[in-house]
Amino acid sequence: MTTVLLDTNAYLRLAKRIRPMLGVPFGPKKYTLAVLGDVEAEVHRNAALQFKFPWFDEQVLVEERLAARIRLTAEDKLSIDVAAGVLRDAVLADPLRYMQGSGSPPSPVDCRVLAHGHVRDCIVTTDDLGMHLLAAEFGIRVWHGFEPLKALLNAKAITTPMVKEIYDALEANGDLPATWRKARHVKFSRVFGRSP
Amino acid sequence: MVRILRVEAITQRLQDRGWTQAQLAGAVGVSNQTVTNWLAGSFPRPRALLKLAVTLGLPIDKLVETRDVAEPVVAFRKKAGTRTTDQHINKARGIGYLLKPLVSMLPETRQLRTLITSPSCDYGQLRKAVEQTRSELGIGQHAVLSYNHLIGQFKKNAAILVPVLWGDKGNHENALHIRLPDEDVTFVFLNLDVKIEDFKFWMAHELAHVYTPELAGTEQGEDFADAFAGALLFPHECAEAAYREACGQSKSAMISVLSRYAHEHEVSLNTVYQQVKRFADQAGAQRLAIDDKTIHRVRNSVRAQTVSEALFDPLPPEASNYISAASSVFLSDFFVALGRMVKERGVGAGYIQQVLDVPLKDSMSIHGALVV
Numbered sequence: 001m002t003t004v005l006l007d008t009n010a011y012l013r014l015a016k017r018i019r020p021m022l023g024v025p026f027g028p029k030k031y032t033l034a035v036l037g038d039v040e041a042e043v044h045r046n047a048a049l050q051f052k053f054p055w056f057d058e059q060v061l062v063e064e065r066l067a068a069r070i071r072l073t074a075e076d077k078l079s080i081d082v083a084a085g086v087l088r089d090a091v092l093a094d095p096l097r098y099m100q101g102s103g104s105p106p107s108p109v110d111c112r113v114l115a116h117g118h119v120r121d122c123i124v125t126t127d128d129l130g131m132h133l134l135a136a137e138f139g140i141r142v143w144h145g146f147e148p149l150k151a152l153l154n155a156k157a158i159t160t161p162m163v164k165e166i167y168d169a170l171e172a173n174g175d176l177p178a179t180w181r182k183a184r185h186v187k188f189s190r191v192f193g194r195s196p
Numbered sequence: 197m198v199r200i201l202r203v204e205a206i207t208q209r210l211q212d213r214g215w216t217q218a219q220l221a222g223a224v225g226v227s228n229q230t231v232t233n234w235l236a237g238s239f240p241r242p243r244a245l246l247k248l249a250v251t252l253g254l255p256i257d258k259l260v261e262t263r264d265v266a267e268p269v270v271a272f273r274k275k276a277g278t279r280t281t282d283q284h285i286n287k288a289r290g291i292g293y294l295l296k297p298l299v300s301m302l303p304e305t306r307q308l309r310t311l312i313t314s315p316s317c318d319y320g321q322l323r324k325a326v327e328q329t330r331s332e333l334g335i336g337q338h339a340v341l342s343y344n345h346l347i348g349q350f351k352k353n354a355a356i357l358v359p360v361l362w363g364d365k366g367n368h369e370n371a372l373h374i375r376l377p378d379e380d381v382t383f384v385f386l387n388l389d390v391k392i393e394d395f396k397f398w399m400a401h402e403l404a405h406v407y408t409p410e411l412a413g414t415e416q417g418e419d420f421a422d423a424f425a426g427a428l429l430f431p432h433e434c435a436e437a438a439y440r441e442a443c444g445q446s447k448s449a450m451i452s453v454l455s456r457y458a459h460e461h462e463v464s465l466n467t468v469y470q471q472v473k474r475f476a477d478q479a480g481a482q483r484l485a486i487d488d489k490t491i492h493r494v495r496n497s498v499r500a501q502t503v504s505e506a507l508f509d510p511l512p513p514e515a516s517n518y519i520s521a522a523s524s525v526f527l528s529d530f531f532v533a534l535g536r537m538v539k540e541r542g543v544g545a546g547y548i549q550q551v552l553d554v555p556l557k558d559s560m561s562i563h564g565a566l567v568v
Contacts, residue, residue, distance in 0.1 A: 048557035078253060085256045086249045090242060092293035093197065093262075096541070104546025105294060108287075118246060130546070139243035 001030040003122035005070070007113050008042045010125040010145040011035050012053050013175070015061060017166050018158055023068030027155035031123075033148060034068050036116060038109060052173075076119055083115035084108070087134060098130035106130045114140050127177040144179045150187050160191045167192075198263040203235050205259060209252045223251045266377035268292025269413045271405055271421075273371035273398050284368050287553075292374045292383075294551050299379040301533035301540075302356065309353050312407045315416075317423040319432075319478040326427045329407075337433035340461050346399045347527050355382040355406045356533075357526040360552055361504055361512060362387040367553075371398050373405045375412050382406055383530070388507065391500040393464040400425035426471050429463050435475035438468060442484055450484055451494055465495050515558075515565035535566040 006014070015021055025032045043049045043056050055061065072080070088111040091098060095105040106114070110131050117124035117140045124135065127145040135142035149166065152158045167184065170176040185195040210220060221231045224247045234240055240248055249259050270288035272280055310332065312325050330337060333345050350357050362370070372385040384402045386395070404421035411417030430438075434457065442453040451465075458468045469484075469491045476483045504511060507521055522528045534551075537543045548566075549559035 046555060046557065048555075079250045082249050082253060082255055083246060086246050088290070089256045089260075092290055095294050095547075096297045099297070099537075099541055099543045099547055101542050102544040103542070104544040105550065107546060107550055108290070119250065128546075137242045138246045 005122045007126040008039045026157040079119045080115045084111045087111040103130045146180045146183045163191045197265045269375040271373040272369040278368045301536040315408045315420045322427045337431045357528040358385045358530045364389045388504040430471040435471040439472045515561035538566045
């Protein structure tokens with residue numbers, strides 16, 4: 001089984017339409033999507049996110065997140081603290097490196113998510129390009145937000161209309177990342193056709 | 197920047213665990229020779245460094261020593277009842293590191309800085325320092341020190357004011373001072389969601405830090421900054437006049453006298469009261485027959501307006517209004533530099549969120565206003 005850890009934005013981009021989503025193995029590699037408890041805290045302390053994603057607190061989703069939450073041992077927690085410190089130190093040593101093309105230096109929370117990926121050997125899914133750069137530097141496996149969608153489609157765990165629906169909704173909300181846009185006619189050519 | 201492994205910490209940890217170098221190499225997934233090289237002075241690549249830290253359970257500051265880079269120096273003006281933890285200090289230092297790239301975007305500053313070379317809380321020495329500062333500002337000891345005087349001093353000393361809206365509760369600090377020694381620049385974050393009557397004192401407190409960079413971040417620096425702020429805003433001569441006028445009057449008349457002075461000087465009743473008390477002690481005179489509790493009760497009996505309420509209507513302000521106020525009221529180059537970073541380097545809202553310590557929504561509004 002390979003755990004795919006979704007960061008808050010990646011989760012919010014998929015969770016409304018793919019149900020059930022977390023904790024259900026799919027595909028030959030038995031990918032299993034998961035989130036951290038931090039997602040809960042991040043949405044609940046941000047009024048804008050709560051307003052934009054009112055479905056977040058639906059009982060069924062709350063229970064799904066709780067059931068699929070990654071459980072950590074005391075040793076894991078210590079290792080994650082250490083790993084997050086190393087990653088944040090690298091960011092602060094050269095923040096400009098992460099600020100190209102609308103990028104931002106990965107925040108302490110971002111570093112913790114990547115640290116989870118390293119310690120628990122899972123794939124971190126994020127659309128934050130600064131996090132991708134940092135992950136590449138430290139050899140942490142990382143996916144763009146559209147990649148679990150592609151894996152779900154390949155495994156026939158979702159249908160092509162669902163992919164289209166998700167893309168349309170993100171586009172309508174002005175929330176379609178550039179990487180998703182680029183992937184539309186390359187990774188999802190069966191859904192959207194090849195580039196015109 | 198030179199980074200070296202703390203070999204002693206590594207060997208100590210190996211000893212504690214009864215591990216050989218070969219076992220460490222196996223656990224990290226490198227050759228024995230690589231570990232030998234590390235212990236002889238070479239520095240690991242990022243992914244090996246991460247594995248080494250996690251394998252040994254050594255936090256980065258215990259594992260790596262950084263040379264040739266001065267750490268940002270931070271000082272807080274804490275809210276009442278809060279305690280400063282390592283987390284607060286690390287967070288503030290993190291902001292300091294993130295501010296480093298912004299410095300090259302600031303206008304060149306080559307002004308003659310003011311320094312207080314022998315800072316002391318001794319009444320007589322403080323009085324001299326205040327006389328000198330007021331003389332440089334071209335105002336006498338009885339004159340009201342205006343906000344413009346203070347703001348001008350920050351500008352002259354290359355201290356960048358960063359007005360922020362951190363709310364009246366929640367955050368640990370109401371002001372944050374971050375000095376970057378390598379860049380010789382100081383950033384002073386001031387929370388505008390505070391009572392106007394306290395704000396001038398905090399600005400003067402922060403100015404004291406700017407005048408005494410070598411004390412920044414120390415207890416001694418905090419004590420001096422408090423003492424200097426009170427004496428600068430309400431000097432010996434004012435305290436003496438207030439004392440003589442209030443002396444011998446009824447308690448309520450005394451409070452009226454002190455309140456009038458506080459109002460005239462745009463400072464809190466407590467600032468006037470404390471300065472008068474210091475004057476009396478130094479002169480060997482009897483203190484006014486009022487106690488601290490009474491002063492705080494009088495202060496708290498009226499709901500004071502905040503700086504943000506005075507500046508913005510409605511609250512919270514539009515991002516563009518907030519940015520304009522930073523430039524026009526506080527003469528701050530902060531958002532000018534930030535705007536350049538956004539436009540020239542394509543920096544995103546996440547950077548703004550981290551350096552201003554504001555919610556993502558607010559940082560996105562500010563980013564949107566700076567892009568235009």
